[in-house]
Amino acid sequence: MTRSVGARLRPRGRVMGTTGLMRSGFGRVVIAVIAAAPGLVAEPQPLQSAHAGASSAGAGTSAVPGTLDLTEAVIVGPATTNERQHTALRVLVEEVEKRTRIRLPLRAESNAAARPRLVVGTRASLQGRARDIPGGLPSVAPPGAEGYVLRVDADRTPATVFVIGADDRGTLFGVGRLLREMRMTPGQLSLRSDVQIAAAPEVALRGHQLGYRPKTNSYDGFTVAMWEQYIRDLAIFGTNAVELIPPRSDDEAESPHFPLPQMEMMVEMSRILDRYGLDVWIWYPALDPDYTKPAQVEQALKEWAEVFRRLPRIDAVMVPGGDPGHTEPDVMFALLEKQTASLRKYHPDATMWLSPQGFSKAWMEEFYGLIAQRPPWLTGVVFGPQNRDDLPLFRKRVPTQYRIRRYPDITHTIRAEYGVPDWDVAHMLTSGREPINPRPTDQATIFRTLDEHASDFITYSEGVNEDVNKIVWSALGWDRDTEVLDILRQYSRYFIGERYTETFAQGLLALERNWRGSLLANDGVYTTLQQFQDMERAAAPQTLLNWRFQQALYRAYYDAYVRARLVIETAQEAEAVERLRAAKPIGSLAALAQAEAVLRRADAETPAEDWQRRVYALAEALYQSTRMQLSVEQYGAIGRERGATLDGVETPVNNRSWLYDQFSRVRVVYAGDVSSNPPKVRLTANDGIEIAPYTAKPSPIAPLEWPIPHEATRGGSLTLNFLPTPGLRGAGRGVQVAEVWLIREEVSQ
Numbered sequence: 001m002t003r004s005v006g007a008r009l010r011p012r013g014r015v016m017g018t019t020g021l022m023r024s025g026f027g028r029v030v031i032a033v034i035a036a037a038p039g040l041v042a043e044p045q046p047l048q049s050a051h052a053g054a055s056s057a058g059a060g061t062s063a064v065p066g067t068l069d070l071t072e073a074v075i076v077g078p079a080t081t082n083e084r085q086h087t088a089l090r091v092l093v094e095e096v097e098k099r100t101r102i103r104l105p106l107r108a109e110s111n112a113a114a115r116p117r118l119v120v121g122t123r124a125s126l127q128g129r130a131r132d133i134p135g136g137l138p139s140v141a142p143p144g145a146e147g148y149v150l151r152v153d154a155d156r157t158p159a160t161v162f163v164i165g166a167d168d169r170g171t172l173f174g175v176g177r178l179l180r181e182m183r184m185t186p187g188q189l190s191l192r193s194d195v196q197i198a199a200a201p202e203v204a205l206r207g208h209q210l211g212y213r214p215k216t217n218s219y220d221g222f223t224v225a226m227w228e229q230y231i232r233d234l235a236i237f238g239t240n241a242v243e244l245i246p247p248r249s250d251d252e253a254e255s256p257h258f259p260l261p262q263m264e265m266m267v268e269m270s271r272i273l274d275r276y277g278l279d280v281w282i283w284y285p286a287l288d289p290d291y292t293k294p295a296q297v298e299q300a301l302k303e304w305a306e307v308f309r310r311l312p313r314i315d316a317v318m319v320p321g322g323d324p325g326h327t328e329p330d331v332m333f334a335l336l337e338k339q340t341a342s343l344r345k346y347h348p349d350a351t352m353w354l355s356p357q358g359f360s361k362a363w364m365e366e367f368y369g370l371i372a373q374r375p376p377w378l379t380g381v382v383f384g385p386q387n388r389d390d391l392p393l394f395r396k397r398v399p400t401q402y403r404i405r406r407y408p409d410i411t412h413t414i415r416a417e418y419g420v421p422d423w424d425v426a427h428m429l430t431s432g433r434e435p436i437n438p439r440p441t442d443q444a445t446i447f448r449t450l451d452e453h454a455s456d457f458i459t460y461s462e463g464v465n466e467d468v469n470k471i472v473w474s475a476l477g478w479d480r481d482t483e484v485l486d487i488l489r490q491y492s493r494y495f496i497g498e499r500y501t502e503t504f505a506q507g508l509l510a511l512e513r514n515w516r517g518s519l520l521a522n523d524g525v526y527t528t529l530q531q532f533q534d535m536e537r538a539a540a541p542q543t544l545l546n547w548r549f550q551q552a553l554y555r556a557y558y559d560a561y562v563r564a565r566l567v568i569e570t571a572q573e574a575e576a577v578e579r580l581r582a583a584k585p586i587g588s589l590a591a592l593a594q595a596e597a598v599l600r601r602a603d604a605e606t607p608a609e610d611w612q613r614r615v616y617a618l619a620e621a622l623y624q625s626t627r628m629q630l631s632v633e634q635y636g637a638i639g640r641e642r643g644a645t646l647d648g649v650e651t652p653v654n655n656r657s658w659l660y661d662q663f664s665r666v667r668v669v670y671a672g673d674v675s676s677n678p679p680k681v682r683l684t685a686n687d688g689i690e691i692a693p694y695t696a697k698p699s700p701i702a703p704l705e706w707p708i709p710h711e712a713t714r715g716g717s718l719t720l721n722f723l724p725t726p727g728l729r730g731a732g733r734g735v736q737v738a739e740v741w742l743i744r745e746e747v748s749q
Contacts, residue, residue: 068190681723
């Protein structure tokens with residue numbers, strides 16, 4: 001049984017989350033629904049050794065009803081494996097061992113007749129293993145390319161789990177689905193005995209950009225091993241393509257975090273992707289200033305060809321028309337025709353794609369005219385950020401023979417293709433543009449709203465900050481109707497652990513709700529923190545070292561700390577304004593001094609210090625675990641807006657910075673005046689107190705400053721009057737005041 005208790009936050013209070021075992025999967029065809037009744041959860045069983053569990057319950061059975069015990073299972077793979085099939089088997093063995101400490105043996109030994117079997121491979125590759133599969137292969141076939149059948153046959157002797165791929169990719173994705181469905185805890189491995197799934201992806205291209213470059217907030221610190229693990233994680237959830245970035249882009253040439261030079265790491269990443277059988281794309285901007293010059297074109301051909309030559313695998317190249325780059329369409333088409341010929345010298349089946357993002361209206365019309373001529377070197381076009389036309393119009397104008405690939409921005413929150421709607425200013429000021437941003441329901445809405453016009457996608461990513469968003473897109477690429485909560489449950493169970501299936505999934509949804517509307521009114525932010533604190537207190541050391549767990553904790557503490565500051569600083573501002581309203585009886589200088597003293601308390605006092613310290617500690621943990629650079633000074637982030645949210649956590653969230661600027665002397669900037677006899681200007685305050693006599697406007701334009709007499713502000717308000725030289729004739733422009741500033745006057749002691 002489960003329970004859900006709601007509570008208003010007290011700093012060290014607790015609130016229980018809901019638990020459950022509702023499951024569903026991703027795929028076009030689901031033969032059987034795999035779900036338990038809502039609100040029901042199996043109680044955890046006492047930990048036993050693998051041998052004790054097998055002997056007491058019988059081979060292939062389990063103490064938990066409706067599950068198949070796989071702690072003693074063996075893997076039956078193809079008689080002869082190619083590299084990609086071998087990789088799929090290696091993924092299964094290694095990922096099970098990480099979570100259970102059980103290393104499943106490959107291929108059945110002669111004395112293993114009673115041990116459950118995991119039969120993994122394509123139907124063709126498994127034909128030679130018939131003698132090791134009592135009862136033979138099942139008659140069902142995968143439903144389509146990249147698809148798989150995942151089937152439990154508990155009535156066989158021994159019990160058998162089949163993962164049969166339509167092809168090598170299907171085998172890998174079937175293994176990924178098996179890993180997501182299995183229950184894995186130390187010393188125990190099981191699977192529901194009623195699993196019967198056949199699935200194939202609805203979207204042909206399901207990818208993410210992984211750029212090893214300084215601009216990202218973590219990728220530039222990844223080692224080869226970290227890249228393989230991250231690529232593997234994405235593949236387990238159905239990703240089939242990764243987009244790389246070449247050494248020369250709109251970025252710095254070096255990063256202090258690089259473990260390898262960019263070109264060497266690009267080669268390694270291409271090699272990893274080839275082992276997994278995933279597509280390799282390159283985002284290749286045309287950066288040179290003038291491709292009408294033959295020498296410039298020749299140099300570009302040599303530069304790109306060197307990248308093409310060195311990479312073991314390239315499936316496609318995508319060239320953005322802007323951000324960066326600024327090449328006229330007809331010139332760009334001529335360049336890319338040559339680059340396509342060069343590309344195919346090294347990778348004969350590779351394709352060329354173009355994104356017209358950043359094009360002006362005139363250039364877009366030119367682009368449409370050129371593509372209407374159906375250039376044979378062009379395979380498809382890309383709809384990305386800063387595309388002048390919306391996707392429905394873009395699809396209408398592009399000939400149907402050309403595929404359209406979406407390039408959705410899943411990483412940015414402001415100045416973004418899909419910014420956070422109704423985002424509180426306090427979040428904007430502190431979190432900035434690239435924070436840790438799980439937005440599962442937003443991403444599902446974006447995916448489903450536009451996928452009827454173009455379904456293929458490779459997302460725009462700047463680091464692991466949007467890890468949840470990548471998984472949501474990959475999962476929806478298999479089945480657009482998959483419930484977001486089901487995706488998050490699989491994410492939580494697989495990456496965090498079986499016991500977190502429901503609580504962590506609900507926590508991710510709560511983090512998204514933290515960003516809905518007014519932060520001052522959203523005390524649910526504190527409930528979110530309690531959810532994660534409950535998980536944190538109960539977590540094993542290994543879980544606390546998990547970077548995905550650390551990311552969610554960081555956001556929960558960060559949001560709660562920012563709200564605690566917002567509540568206090570809002571109250572301080574209101575108090576300061578009240579002090580200013582009392583200027584008449586006590587005098588303006590005294591009122592200003594009192595108001596400033598109130599506002600200065602925010603600089604001297606720290607609310608929720610425990611939360612603040614935890615934010616800083618988790619920032620350090622994330623740098624150690626996944627190279628997240630959450631501060632420019634401490635962790636070498638390239639800039640505050642590049643995910644360095646630790647540098648923004650203390651940013652004022654009230655108007656005190658602006659108010660400080662209003663508390664002092666007057667500065668005036670007059671606009672320029674081209675008349676032959678420009679007026680002089682006299683400045684007075686309130687009822688004729690002279691601030692400055694008739695004064696000529698500076699030429700060239702420059703600011704003028706004058707002290708404000710105390711009597712001008714004694715009443716608590718200041719009205720400035722600008723008077724031109726009387727009697728002058730002219731064009732009626734008047735005094736033309738461009739700027740007025742009140743600036744604090746520094747008084748020497």
